[in-house]
Structure formats: C-alpha cells, structure tokens
Amino acid sequence: MSSISLQRVTKAWGGFTAVRDLTLDIRQGEFMVLLGPSGCGKTTTMRMIAGLEEPTSGDVLIGGVRVNDLAPRERDIAMVFQSYGLYPHMSVADNIGYPLKLRGLGREERAARVRQAAARVELEPLLARRPRELSGGQRQRVALARAIVRQPTVFLMDEPLSNLDAKLRVSTRAEIKHLQHELGVTTVYVTHDQIEAMTLAHRVAVMAGGEIRQLDAPEAIYDRPADLFVAGFIGSPSMNLVPGEHANGVFTAAGGLRAITRVARHAGPALLGIRPEDVRVLPAGQGDLDASIYAVELTGDAVLVTAMLGPARVIARADRAWRAEIGATVALRFDATRMHLFDAASTKRLQPE
Amino acid sequence: MSGTLAQRVARVAGARRRRLVWRGVETALLLATLLIILFPILWMALTAFKRPVDLFDLTVFFTPTLDNFRTIFAHPWNIGATLLNSTIVALATVVIAIPASTLAAYAFSRFEMRGKGLLFFAILATQFIPAVVVVLPFYLLFRDLGLLDTHVALIIVNLAIVTPFAVWMLKGFLDAVPIESEEAALVDGATRLRVIIDIVVPVIWPGVLVTTVFCFILTWNEFLFALILTRDDAVTLPVGITRFRTERGDLWELIAAAGILISIPMFLLASVIQRHFVGGMTGGAVK
Numbered sequence: 001m002s003s004i005s006l007q008r009v010t011k012a013w014g015g016f017t018a019v020r021d022l023t024l025d026i027r028q029g030e031f032m033v034l035l036g037p038s039g040c041g042k043t044t045t046m047r048m049i050a051g052l053e054e055p056t057s058g059d060v061l062i063g064g065v066r067v068n069d070l071a072p073r074e075r076d077i078a079m080v081f082q083s084y085g086l087y088p089h090m091s092v093a094d095n096i097g098y099p100l101k102l103r104g105l106g107r108e109e110r111a112a113r114v115r116q117a118a119a120r121v122e123l124e125p126l127l128a129r130r131p132r133e134l135s136g137g138q139r140q141r142v143a144l145a146r147a148i149v150r151q152p153t154v155f156l157m158d159e160p161l162s163n164l165d166a167k168l169r170v171s172t173r174a175e176i177k178h179l180q181h182e183l184g185v186t187t188v189y190v191t192h193d194q195i196e197a198m199t200l201a202h203r204v205a206v207m208a209g210g211e212i213r214q215l216d217a218p219e220a221i222y223d224r225p226a227d228l229f230v231a232g233f234i235g236s237p238s239m240n241l242v243p244g245e246h247a248n249g250v251f252t253a254a255g256g257l258r259a260i261t262r263v264a265r266h267a268g269p270a271l272l273g274i275r276p277e278d279v280r281v282l283p284a285g286q287g288d289l290d291a292s293i294y295a296v297e298l299t300g301d302a303v304l305v306t307a308m309l310g311p312a313r314v315i316a317r318a319d320r321a322w323r324a325e326i327g328a329t330v331a332l333r334f335d336a337t338r339m340h341l342f343d344a345a346s347t348k349r350l351q352p353e
Numbered sequence: 354m355s356g357t358l359a360q361r362v363a364r365v366a367g368a369r370r371r372r373l374v375w376r377g378v379e380t381a382l383l384l385a386t387l388l389i390i391l392f393p394i395l396w397m398a399l400t401a402f403k404r405p406v407d408l409f410d411l412t413v414f415f416t417p418t419l420d421n422f423r424t425i426f427a428h429p430w431n432i433g434a435t436l437l438n439s440t441i442v443a444l445a446t447v448v449i450a451i452p453a454s455t456l457a458a459y460a461f462s463r464f465e466m467r468g469k470g471l472l473f474f475a476i477l478a479t480q481f482i483p484a485v486v487v488v489l490p491f492y493l494l495f496r497d498l499g500l501l502d503t504h505v506a507l508i509i510v511n512l513a514i515v516t517p518f519a520v521w522m523l524k525g526f527l528d529a530v531p532i533e534s535e536e537a538a539l540v541d542g543a544t545r546l547r548v549i550i551d552i553v554v555p556v557i558w559p560g561v562l563v564t565t566v567f568c569f570i571l572t573w574n575e576f577l578f579a580l581i582l583t584r585d586d587a588v589t590l591p592v593g594i595t596r597f598r599t600e601r602g603d604l605w606e607l608i609a610a611a612g613i614l615i616s617i618p619m620f621l622l623a624s625v626i627q628r629h630f631v632g633g634m635t636g637g638a639v640k
Contacts, residue, residue: 052539071544
C-alpha cells in the first residue's frame with residue numbers, strides 16, 4: 001500500500017501535449033478515479049505511473065520514492081488493461097501465475113496462490129482453459145486475478161469495464177469496489193464513464209485537455225462542479241446550462257427566467273446551471289415561469305421533459321407517471337438551493353456567499 | 354433495384370447462371386496453371402527413376418530403378434558432400450538469421466528511434482541490388498580474407514540475402530500483435546528480453562516458422578554466389594548439379610535424381626508451413 005505523487009508532470013509528443021504540468025497526490029489505500037473524455041490525458045497519466053511512458057518533465061513518486069528512472073517491473077504495481085492484455089498462449093492458471101513465476105516462486109506455492117486469487121474472482125473451474133475459450137467477463141476476471149495474485153502496492157486499472165456488456169459491467173464494478181476495499185490497495189482507475197467514477201471513487205480527478213479540472217469527492221464534484229466543463233460532463237442527462245446576464249445577485253435570461261443567486265460580487269454574462277432532477281414540472285402558472293414542452297421522453301424510472309426557455313432548452317426529470325403533450329404549456333420551478341452560477345468568460349463556478 | 358418482384362427474381366436467377374459459368378472458367382484456368390507448374394516436376398520425378406536407355410522414351414510405363422541415386426552418391430560425383438555443404442550452410446544461416454532478425458524486427462515494430470523509417474528502407478533497399486552486381490566485389494573480398502571455398506563465406510553471403518527479408522517479414526507479423534500483452538508482462542515483472550521470449554515469440558510462432566522456412570529455402574536454392582565463391586570443398590547442391598553437364602553431354606537422369614534430392618526438403622517444409630499457418634494464435638489475447 002503506497003501513496004502516489006505526481007509532481008508537475010508533463011508529457012508531450014512532438015507538438016502535442018497530452019498531460020500538462022499535472023500535480024496529483026494519491027493517498028495510501030485511496031481509490032482514485034481519473035475521469036475525462038477520450039484524449040484528456042487520463043490514460044497517459046496512468047501509464048506514466050506504470051512506467052510505460054516517460055514523463056517529459058516532472059517527477060513520479062510511489063511511496064515517497066522517485067521512480068522516474070525505474071522500469072515498470074521495478075515499481076511493484078499491477079495493471080489491468082482495457083483489452084485485458086492476457087497471454088493468449090498460456091492457460092488461465094499460467095496467466096495468473098506469470099507474475100509469480102517471474103519472481104521465482106516455486107511451483108507449489110505458485111499453484112496455491114493462483115488458486116487463491118482465482119477463488120476470489122470465481123475462476124477456479126476455468127484454470128485449465130486458454131483465454132480464447134473465455135467470455136469477455138471471464139477474461140476480465142483473469143486480468144483482475146493476475147493483478148491481485150502478487151499483492152502489489154498499487155493497482156492501476158485502465159477502463160477495465162469498457163469491453164463488457166452493460167449488465168456485467170454493473171456486477172464487475174461492485175466486485176472491483178469490494179476487492180479494493182478488502183485488500184486496501186492504493187488504486188488508480190481510469191474511465192470516461194461518470195457512473196463508474198461516482199460509484200467507485202474515494203476521490204475523482206476530472207480531466208480535460210491534459211489538466212485536472214477538479215479534484216474532489218464524488219458528491220462534491222456532483223454538487224459543486226468547479227467549472228462549466230465539469231458541470232456538463234458529470235450527470236446524465238447533463239446539467240442544464242442557461243446563458244444570460246447576472247447583476248446585483250440576480251440572474252436573468254430570455255424566456256422570463258429570473259433567479260436570485262446569492263452571488264453578490266459578479267456582474268456580466270453568466271450561465272445558470274441546474275440539474276434535471278432539481279427542476280420541478282408543475283401545472284402552468286404555479287411555478288417560477290411558464291414554458292412550452294419540446295419533448296417528453298419516458299426512460300422507465302422517470303420522464304424527461306424538455307421545455308423551451310427562450311432559445312434555450314431545459315430538461316426536467318419528472319415522476320415516471322407524469323404525462324403531457326408536446327407543445328403544452330407547463331410551469332417550471334427551480335430548486336434555489338441547487339442552482340449553480342458560472343462566469344461566461346472564465347467558465348468558473350461563482351461561489352455563493 | 355427497380356421493376357416488379359417477378360422481374361427482380363428473374364434478374365437474380367440470371368446472375369446466378371452467370372456466376373456458374375464463371376466458376377467453370379475459373380476451374381479450367383486453375384487446372385491449366387496447375388498443369389504448367391506440376392508437369393516439369395512430374396517429368397523430373399519420372400526421369401530420376403529411368404535407366405539412361407529409357408530417357409528419351411515418352412512413355413510413363415518403364416521399369417523404375419534406383420541406380421541413378423546410387424550413381425550420384427558414388428565416386429566421382431559424390432553428391433553427398435554437396436548435400437552436406439548445403440545443409441550446413443542453410444542451417445547455420447537460419448540459426449543465426451532468425452534470432453537476429455526477430456530482435457531487429459521487434460525493435461523496428463515497437464521502439465521509437467531517430468531515422469527509423471530511413472533505416473528500415475535502407476535494409477529493404479539492399480534487396481534491390483542485383484546479385485550479379487555485387488558478386489565480383491564479394492569474390493575479391495573473400496579472396497583477400499582467405500575465405501574462398503569455405504562454409505563461412507557462403508553463410509555470410511546468405512545472411513546478407515535473407516536477413517533483410519526476414520526482418521521485413523517478421524516485422525509484419527509483430528505489427529499485427531496487440532501490444533497490451535507485452536505491456537502487461539512488463540508490469541508483471543518481465544524484462545524486455547523476457548517479454549520477447551515468453552510472450553512475443555510464442556504468439557508469433559507461426560510467423561517465425563514460416564520466415565524460417567522461407568529463409569531456409571532461399572539459402573538452399575541460392576546458386577550464383579555458391580557458384581562463384583566455391584570450387585571444391587564448399588560446393589552446394591545446386592552448384593553440384595552443374596557437374597552433370599559433362600563432355601559426354603548432359604546426364605539427364607543424374608540431373609533429375611539430384612533435382613529430387615534438392616526438392617525433398619522443399620516439399621517437407623512446404624507441408625510444415627501449411628500445417629502451421631492455419632489460424633492465428635492471438636485469439637483471446639485482447640477483447
């Protein structure tokens with residue numbers, strides 16, 4: 001169990017900078033998720049921790065020791081790859097046992113520990129098979145078993161669930177969370193899936209353009225997104241962002257929207273953010289303002305109502321029994337305690353006083 | 354697609370008829386090609402077992418004899434010595450070329466390096482030079498080194514011929530192997546060399562085998578350099594055959610028997626390739 005520290009790390013290829021001056025401290029035993037869209041630098045960051053990429057500048061520390069010049073095998077880490085990276089010519093048992101074989105463990109002890117690791121991920125009946133005879137979920141579990149078999153100080157997981165079908169993803173997600181809790185190993189997990197980030201992480205680092213936009217606990221990231229990017233990236237459907245003007249603590253926008261913001265010291269163009277579940281749909285005339293319905297979508301557990309607010313569209317999450325015709329007029333009520341204000345120029349969140 | 358359903362059905366039936374005709378033409382062409390390729394081989398095989406008197410008889414029914422094989426292995430032909438020379442040269446060439454080429458191809462496939470494209474092109478470019486252009490320089494070189502008519506000279510020359518080819522071929526196989534298994538092995542605790550031995554070579558084994566066989570065949574059949582650089586001690590089988598052109602004329606039955614000798618390893622190796630080249634080994638590594 002080691003802490004990991006990235007200090008002003010940059011990775012550039014020719015003219016392209018994948019990771020820019022990134023500093024990140026991961027605590028001992030922490031489950032850290034690097035979350036961001038493809039190309040945001042999250043995988044590169046993880047590969048620099050693994051030693052598969054060399055930082056152009058900056059330092060990588062594991063357990064307080066600078067590891068920049070150490071090969072991957074000298075860092076005492078285990079990694080689960082997006083496409084598993086199994087050894088196709090070896091049986092499942094040999095796949096799991098390979099890290100132990102490289103460390104010179106005897107056949108007996110190797111077999112015992114392979115069985116143990118396989119039992120943890122319910123692979124025991126499949127030990128004699130080859131990877132090509134396994135389903136995607138089983139392959140994924142082989143990769144997990146290979147990672148846990150030698151009890152490393154750090155786990156690195158690069159989108160380990162992205163090749164699984166939706167149902168398997170949910171159950172494997174829970175398994176990973178349980179495993180990490182049980183073993184208490186410092187874990188870095190890369191994903192573009194916000195649900196994975198929210199459910200797994202102790203802390204989430206939201207990345208974009210090679211930089212960390214926000215580093216915080218999942219609930220803080222959801223409740224207090226630091227900027228427009230984070231606000232739009234986290235949540236499904238994503239947060240409504242209505243452009244308008246802000247002055248003297250009042251936000252106004254086309255379509256008759258007027259909201260008290262509790263942000264005194266800001267004037268100028270701004271965006272009001274509010275999550276769909278914080279918008280209530282009421283009969284016309286009973287809310288903050290009236291709007292006409294653009295679309296109604298039943299998702300099963302809720303009804304998503306899209307309403308026109310001037311040129312902007314606002315999505316509200318209504319009860320699953322709620323029904324209305326497209327074009328009808330309804331009232332919207334915004335939960336004032338859950339409104340977010342962002343400065344249009346800097347895209348930063350304006351903190352209420 | 355237009356027209357009524359009936360018209361469309363008729364059109365499909367017409368297309369099927371045309372396909373059948375084409376299939377027939379294809380088969381006929383294939384058979385013709387096969388005949389052109391196989392007939393000389395068949396004729397050689399027949400000639401090898403004929404007595405000299407039957408030689409110019411076009412019949413395929415004759416009393417077969419093994420005398421020709423006995424003759425070529427006996428004095429003065431001693432084809433056995435050239436067979437041994439060929440075997441030594443071809444095996445030594447392959448044993449050196451394949452491991453070296455595998456490492457080179459791995460470097461070309463996996464590592465970033467300055468001038469990689471140029472270097473790779475340079476390796477290929479050596480193959481563009483016609484052998485006759487360099488055979489004289491090679492002759493002078495080996496004469497000055499005192500290596501004329503030795504196995505070492507032939508092995509060096511053959512390495513120069515097959516190594517670029519092997520590097521190029523193996524790089525193709527390596528490029529098709531997903532890199533994640535290798536990275537997993539690196540993280541699991543393997544050194545780069547260990548990765549190549551434990552992970553890469555087993556996965557591209559069919560490719561290594563095919564490359565080995567091709568290199569062996571190239572060396573086995575190499576004629577020009579062997580002709581110029583050897584005289585007595587290191588003469589290889591293809592050059593040895595030329596000795597059957599004597600002042601008494603061409604001894605066709607002996608040429609054919611030696612031809613069989615040359616061909617046997619080719620047939621064996623071809624069948625090995627066929628067996629191992631079916632199906633990829635990489636299934637299930639990723640995704």
